[in-house]
Amino acid sequence: MRLSRYFLPVLKETxxxxxxxxxxLMLRAxxxxxxxxxxxxxxxxxxxxxxxxxxxxxxxxxRAGHIPILMPTLQSADLWxxxxxxxxxxxxxxxxxxxxxRDMLYGPTNEEMVTDIFRAHVGSYKDLxxxxxxxxxxxxxxxxxxxxxxxxxxxxxxDGYTFDxxxxxxxxxxxxxxxxxxxxxxxxxxxxxxxxxxxxxxxGDYTHEFLVLAETGESEVFYDSEITDLKFGDREIDYDSVxxxxxxxEEFTSRYARTDETHDEELFNEIPExxxxxxxxxxxxxxxxxxxxxxxxxxxxxxxxxGNKVPVEMGSHGIGVSRLVGxxxxxxxxxxxxxxxxxxxxxxxxxxxxxxxxxxxxxxCEALYKALTAAGLEPLYxxxxxxAGGKFATMDLIGLPWRITVGPRGLKxxxxxxxxxxxxxxxxxxxxxxxxxxxxxYGV
Ligand code: 5CA
Numbered sequence: 380m381r382l383s384r385y386f387l388p389v390l391k392e393t394x395x396x397x398x399x400x401x402x403x404l405m406l407r408a409x410x411x412x413x414x415x416x417x418x419x420x421x422x423x424x425x426x427x428x429x430x431x432x433x434x435x436x437x438x439x440x441x442r443a444g445h446i447p448i449l450m451p452t453l454q455s456a457d458l459w460x461x462x463x464x465x466x467x468x469x470x471x472x473x474x475x476x477x478x479x480x481r482d483m484l485y486g487p488t489n490e491e492m493v494t495d496i497f498r499a500h501v502g503s504y505k506d507l508x509x510x511x512x513x514x515x516x517x518x519x520x521x522x523x524x525x526x527x528x529x530x531x532x533x534x535x536x537x538d539g540y541t542f543d544x545x546x547x548x549x550x551x552x553x554x555x556x557x558x559x560x561x562x563x564x565x566x567x568x569x570x571x572x573x574x575x576x577x578x579x580x581x582x583g584d585y586t587h588e589f590l591v592l593a594e595t596g597e598s599e600v601f602y603d604s605e606i607t608d609l610k611f612g613d614r615e616i617d618y619d620s621v622x623x624x625x626x627x628x629e630e631f632t633s634r635y636a637r638t639d640e641t642h643d644e645e646l647f648n649e650i651p652e653x654x655x656x657x658x659x660x661x662x663x664x665x666x667x668x669x670x671x672x673x674x675x676x677x678x679x680x681x682x683x684x685x686g687n688k689v690p691v692e693m694g695s696h697g698i699g700v701s702r703l704v705g706x707x708x709x710x711x712x713x714x715x716x717x718x719x720x721x722x723x724x725x726x727x728x729x730x731x732x733x734x735x736x737x738x739x740x741x742x743x744c745e746a747l748y749k750a751l752t753a754a755g756l757e758p759l760y761x762x763x764x765x766x767a768g769g770k771f772a773t774m775d776l777i778g779l780p781w782r783i784t785v786g787p788r789g790l791k792x793x794x795x796x797x798x799x800x801x802x803x804x805x806x807x808x809x810x811x812x813x814x815x816x817x818x819x820x821y822g823v
Contacts, residue, residue: 385423399529409422452518455482485517512539541694544692558618567707577638597662601656635647661702663702666695674692727779729781732770740790
């Protein structure tokens with residue numbers, strides 16, 4: 380993309396309404412525009428990051444054997460009356476009446492709808508296990524939407540639903556989700572720690588939240604510092620293996636890590652004092668096992684091998700896709716702007732032309748742009764006729780992990796400059812070497 384033709388409405392001033400870094404930077408970098416309290420338009424740069432996160436979530440879900448579907452945002456109130464949650468959900472539910480006077484709602488989650496799909500089409504244990512998921516907009520009329528996309532009213536969520544014959548199988552599905560979430564967050568360059576939590580309006584007494592440690596997080600968390608040393612890494616996991624998934628769950632949940640909802644001071648005090656941590660975290664996902672809560676209420680049964688009809692065992696598993704954009708920035712920024720991890724960056728690298736209009740510099744930038752594009756990468760070429768300082772400031776603000784700077788002086792010596800946004804370190808490289816290095820970084 381050439382910046383002169385792109386839509387990147389960066390702001391010079393720091394917006395006064397934004398209280399935390401990620402919200403400020405998303406507004407300043409022209410990623411989002413607020414349309415109403417807690418409701419945002421995603422402008423091109425923000426939309427690209429959102430889509431990158433969505434893509435990683437899809438890939439990792441499907442790697443774990445989960446099946447994508449798409450359910451609507453609007454739901455019939457009758458389904459929620461069956462589960463009893465139409466009344467229970469309270470004021471967070473946006474209720475709508477259509478022209479025929481029928482009660483509808485904008486879905487805050489989809490347990491009822493997916494249970495309805497299940498009961499309409501599945502009747503035998505032979506069709507299990509089954510996991511259906513979708514990535515769809517949700518609406519929760521939060522009393523205090525704040526921190527930009529972090530606590531929105533409309534937000535983008537991956538929600539997956541597991542169906543199994545037995546409690547044992549349902550717990551394997553739970554463990555499988557825990558493993559696949561660890562992998563998903565790490566691919567984005569994030570450490571998200573599973574912590575024992577509370578079921579809230581979804582229900583169930585077995586649930587973990589995934590938290591990214593950050594001072595601006597809304598949750599208070601208590602944990603054993605050893606847990607931050609755990610890495611999932613690039614291990615290959617057989618998601619069908621009950622033992623393998625159970626082993627990962629045990630590895631990642633055996634140390635104390637809880638949100639304030641389930642915190643137990645006595646257990647916490649059993650950790651050696653120097654390892655006790657009280658901190659704040661951003662909840663980027665949550666997994667729930669709730670058994671037959673919805674299937675019993677809604678008559679979603681399967682026939683077991685003896686021919687008995689039993690309510691299907693269920694769990695639901697969410698990832699805050701739009702919240703992750705904010706969480707990633709909270710975890711990756713400095714005073715100049717955002718620093719995207721390579722896994723989610725909106726463009727792979729920036730090209731800054733120090734002297735637009737200089738034949739040689741223009742030609743070198745064009746050639747770089749072509750070479751990187753031909754390799755399957757997406758560079759952002761700042762081809763505007765602006766001062767170098769302004770171009771650098773924009774690149775630093777929008778946070779592309781790598782920048783190639785091209786100027787007449789370097790070209791005389793046959794070199795361009797490759798700079799890491801994270802370390803600030805630069806190296807002078809011949810044109811071909813710079814292209815090769817960026818390709819190597821992204822593995823293309
Ligand atoms: N049905 C279950 C799991 S599929 C569910 O709704 N879980 S949840 O309530 O925990 O939401 C899943 C994730 O969505 C949360 O972990 C959080 O990351 C994100 N989320 C929840 N509320 C908001 C909000 N108001 N704004 C942005 N993200 C949110």
